[in-house]
Amino acid sequence: DAGVIQSPRHEVTEMGQEVTLRCKPISGHNSLFWYRQTMMRGLELLIYFNNNVPIDDSGMPEDRFSAKMPNASFSTLKIQPSEPRDSAVYFCASSSTDGNTIYFGEGSWLTVV
């Protein structure tokens, strides 16, 4: 069974550019999470969805960040415009609502120069 799939794995972009990160959750999972990992702040929950509906986006740092989940098998995290301080590893994760275990993708390593 495929795990959580993220793309791109690595991205280097210039400040001011739009960045779109993509995630395909594990089939059958109905909760999806976006986390950001940095040295300074550790792992932070940015936003999560249940049944494609955003439940809590209080972790989204500012309006430059947005996330969508148009269907059960796909989600995007967009940063527009990007800034150097957005450089981090962005993890997508999914779980079933009764499974109680969250499974992580391999992360998208973003560098904004």
Next chain:
Amino acid sequence: AQSVSQHNHHVILSEAASLELGCNYSYGGTVNLFWYVQYPGQHLQLLLKYFSGDPLVKGIKGFEAEFIKSKFSFNLRKPSVQWSDTAEYFCAVTSSGGGADGLTFGKGTHLIIQP
């Protein structure tokens, strides 16, 4: 709101030494507790989890953790570490409603095992 505190940010041990990593959480209700491991350059992998029942839980790779409710603790242990255990270890908590509301992570403990 939930919070997780991991007391040791960096731990250095020699191979075959015993390991205990501390984790305390703050939450007023019933919780589910997790330990995840992140090997260098890789994603987080689940080591073990506690939902209910026996407070001593065993995970993969010889790891175990003990939930002590009165101390709000969920310390990770391994009797004899190996060089391959070098990694970042994260304790995490979620309310007992399950994974549906996301995990709150501690800051992590960077474990280095010296040969």
